Amino acid sequence: MNLDVASFKQSIIKHLHVTVGTDENKASDKAWWNAICAAVNELVYERVTRTQKTHFQKDTRAVHYLSLEFLMGRFLKNNLTNIGLTDIAQKAVAELGLDFNQICEEEPDMALGNGGLGRLAACFVDSLATLDYPAIGYGIHYEHGLFTQDIQHGRQVERPDSWREYGNAWEICRPESIQEIPLYGYVETQYDESGKIHKEWHPGRIIKGVPWDIPVVGYGANTVNILRLWESRASDFFNWDVFNAGGYLDAQVENVQAETISKVLYPNDNTDAGKELRLIQQYFFCACSIKDIIRRYKRAHENDWSHFVDQVVIQLNDTHPAIAIPELMRILVDRVGLDWSEAWSMCQNIFAYTNHTLLPEALEKWSVRLFEKVLPRHLEIIYEINSRFLEDIVSQHFADNDEVKRKLSIIEEGHEKMVRMGNLSVIGSFKVNGVAQIHSKLVKSDLFPEFDQIWPDKFTNVTNGVTPRRWLKSCNPKLAKLISAHIDADWPVHLDKLKSLVPLADDPQFQQDFMQIKLENKVELAHVIKTLTDVEVDPNALFDIQIKRLHEYKRQQLNLIHIMALYRRLLQNPDYDMPKRVFIFGAKAAPGYYLAKEIIYAINKVADRINTDERIKDKLKVVFLPNYRVSLAEKMIPAADVSEQISLAGKEASGTGNMKLALNGAITVGTLDGANIEIAEEAGEDNVVIFGLDVDEVKALQAQGYNPWDYYYGNEELKAVLDWFDTDYFTPGKPGELSEIKRSLLDYGDSYLTLADYQSYSDAHQKVDKLYQDKSVWAKMAIINTATMGKFNSDRSIRDYVNKIWKLDDCNVK
Ligand code: F58
Structure with missing residues (x-):
């Protein structure tokens, strides 16, 4: 990065004045933090534009990572690390008479996730950008992320999290890409002159999806991809009807309901919430994302759908976004007018599904009754997918085995009929992966054995990984420095190189240095423990x-x-x-x-x-x-x-x-x-x-x-x-x-x-x-x-996804 301390310092001061609207005498730590972020963004935004332009010009195939959770944490240190500005920024901040670490503490965590699954998504977008893959993460712009935990008299007390109460420095609103999303209502069956059936969904509600983009800076900072998060709002067009009918207050009530959709992250990990609002959240963000994918595709290909499967792959982060499968079917069949088999074959070449759990209580099911109320057309489509699957495929492999048919059906019969999202995800995807070797083996042998018999090539493993930029270089700078003093400095992108530390494991001096750093880190944690x-x-x-x-x-x-x-x-x-x-x-x-x-x-x-x-x-x-x-x-x-x-x-x-x-x-x-x-x-x-x-x-x-x-x-x-x-x-x-x-x-x-x-x-x-x-x-x-953890780099996971599933080419951004 060709930037020196003096000019970065100037940029911070400029932003303190023109972006934050204050000056050096009055500025709080929060104001300084905002000014530093703005100075960083000046470098980042330009790269967002360049990246998007390059991807458009080269008409690249891209992965679309659909996840209800992205547990991003803080950005400032990470973006500085990835853009190569840490030293310069630290010096500039010190010259301004400020404490860099203290300023970093001003940043609220962006905690739009519960745990492992959401944090994995965050590591993956970091690696995708670092490796220059065209990619976009799609999720929900929750107003409240995971609750804040207080401990009172030994007990957990939850308080709402407000990560963007007074705005967030990293996000950009994109009103030009708003989407309208239908919900509820009924389906009308129509026949055209030739007697062909057409289904028309008359929604009872329209919700507006407003996209917020968060730049994701790759390490080395050539590619800056985006994370696009959808916020729900009341649709203008819909509320005008109510308003004109004299229902000003009713319209306000509808606004509140519409805005509830992206209000809060469900705080469960490894249990299925089973709530109507959760299903609506899932559909809302999937429908917005699918429309956005199609909009971008059409910019390059207009109404020629013949390249769609070459350009688009959609990864489902667990079953939570599985409703995207019937949604794409609905658009291709009802809106574009493709026939069923053509549309279905496109879907089956576009979606891939990652399973993250075998716990029965976490496997998602939705009641058919709820589905019919919220998404009546999607329920019809799911029934059609299911009956074709049972007739064409299951009967071929398992003849008249009703027990297997019952097990593989997307619909679970019983006291209350349920839609099984796991079965839908497997049937609608071309690849299904577990997240560690043993887990992937159990996915095949214990969770989906009959599906594995039908489609043995569908199941695969991609062992998880974590980004070494955040989880070593940035969080443990002393150890990172020690490592760089002994091996090639590019280990953060070639983590296997840590292996060269193995011979040093017996070296008394290196042992002492390594353990001294551990001790210093423990001293720092001891302070945190004392404070908290x-x-x-x-x-x-x-x-x-x-x-x-x-x-x-x-x-x-x-x-x-x-x-x-x-x-x-x-x-x-x-x-x-x-x-x-x-x-x-x-x-x-x-x-x-x-x-x-x-x-x-x-x-x-x-x-x-x-x-x-x-x-x-x-x-x-x-x-x-x-x-x-x-x-x-x-x-x-x-x-x-x-x-x-x-x-x-x-x-x-x-x-x-x-x-x-x-x-x-x-x-x-x-x-x-x-x-x-x-x-x-x-x-x-x-x-x-x-x-x-x-x-x-x-x-x-x-x-x-x-x-x-x-x-x-x-x-x-x-x-x-x-x-x-x-x-x-x-x-x-x-x-x-x-x-x-x-x-x-x-x-x-x-x-x-x-x-x-x-x-x-x-x-x-x-x-x-x-x-x-x-x-x-x-x-x-x-x-x-430390020396042998190279395998668990999320870059390796991403390369595995690319080779086994996504088949992407990297794309250099100049
Ligand atoms: C986790 N799942 C797995 N789910 O438990 C963990 O072993 C794995 O390493 C990680 O995924 C990444 O693959 C997990 O975090 C959730 O939090 C879901 C949130 C939404 C409701 C259902 C659970």
Whole structure:
């Protein structure tokens, strides 16, 4: 980047005056932050235009990534990193007498997602731009992203998130590309002169979709793609009718309803909300996006549809955008006038679907009744897709097997008829992928075995990845600098090059440098902990971190039980041999997930008791950091010694936090689940600590009949810890306040085999203690972890998508 400190400083001051409308004497940190963003945008916007012009001129094939969630986090540091301006900006800001890190704290996280799935989408758009692929992300411009979490008296309290209350520096409104979206109403069957049937949908409502574009700056900054997020508004044309009929107030009510669609992100992870508004959100953003795709296609090809499948590929991020399939059918058949088979063959060459979960409660279904009310024409189309599929394909492969037919049908028969979005997605897509090797295998063998029999080439794997720009270079600048001092500086785009660090793993000087940086990162995190929770922790202690959504299958309760066991051991024997340990949690629970919230409460109560117990001489500390989010992850991950990845085998599709932590030199304590398996393969078995049942053992135990009481009575320590939940030891004066956790593990059957894995988990931690006591052994393991995580670069994931699914060419933007 040909820009010097002086001119960047000038640009910031100019924007403070002309964009923010204030001056150096009055400016708050927020005003300075806005001015810096504007100075960055001056460079970014020009590249957006150039990128779009190049893609148009070269008439490139592009991927359209449809996702209900994009968990982008903050942009400023990331954009500076990607544009190559970090040093210059830091110097300019320092010369202005400001604290760069403090200014960066002014930026609210753009938290338009729940967890892994949304963050994956964010990493993918970063990689797509970095690798110069023509791509656009489509999603919803939620007014409120994921709720803010407060902890009050140990309990989670949700507050609305307002990431753009007073405007957001990074987005551009594009009123010229507004779309009108129909909803509700009825379908009329018409016949033309030749007797051909035509379906006319008379909607009961029209909603306006307003696009907001967020530039996505690739590393190296040639390509700047966009993320296009749709905001719902009342349609002018529709409201005029009501208004003219004298219904001013009614019109206002309709405005409110229309604007509700993009109001708020549903806060569930891994459960299906099943609410009307959620279906409308899904349709709203898919319909806007499909229209936008067609508008862009027509600019180059007018009404010649023969190149459409060559130019357009649409990736469905889970089943949430699956309604795009019948929507494209509707447009091609009802509007363009193509015949069914031609339209269907186009759809089947355009859509591809990524599955992110096997949990039954997360597999989306919509009641036929609801569908008929909201999207009557789409329901007809789905019925038609289904009957053709069952007649032409299923009967060919499974003759008269009614049971298979029932299972593969898009419509689930029963007390209430349901539309199965998973089946629709598989039938309407040319490729279906899981997100880690084991998960993709289970998608084929357990979730969709008959579909795999029909279309064996349809199913594939693309192991997830994370962007090393945000998750190493930008969040851990000291480690990034150390790495660049030893290997080619282009490792952020060729992450496999980290392998050249392997020989340094035995080098005492490198070990010392590496661990010194880890210590400095821990000192910084200790400050954050003190600020947020008032707990003091020793940076020399082992920092053990579990950060992810709170869910029973992720088993934060296993971690908690083990912490209680350590505490008990220390109380029984004050000389119990273990290194000083700090256990750190970050997790939001879905607001309606009762047990998850109880687990948060229990962690906090146990933390209070342990942290104030002088008998254990600070050997053990427990911290629950409130409001876990991307920007907090960026502070926690560089400081982790141990990464907790302890889901029940077969339940975590992949995980991506596991990759970020290992990349930053944390040792994984994990089950053979999701991407942990591939992390262990890459790092080598000696450099991770694996415990617990594997997928086959889980299945065998469940088949034989799992009885958690056997483990309770069979393990004296486990029994004592579980019984502790019934006392008032952690909740003085309130015995039994934590009992629900014990009940879930014993009386309600322990669905995620926590007790079965307990002993093995405890043994794994004893192994960790031993390893940590030898500083050189630990340093070597940590370095090897960083050095071998090259595979988990999201650039590699994107290249896999390109080669296996999207078949795109990269496009150089000058
Ligand atoms: C996650 N899914 C998987 N879903 O659980 C995780 O293993 C995987 O690494 C990640 O996707 C990326 O592939 C996930 O985050 C959700 O949050 C959905 C949000 C909408 C409702 C249903 C769950």
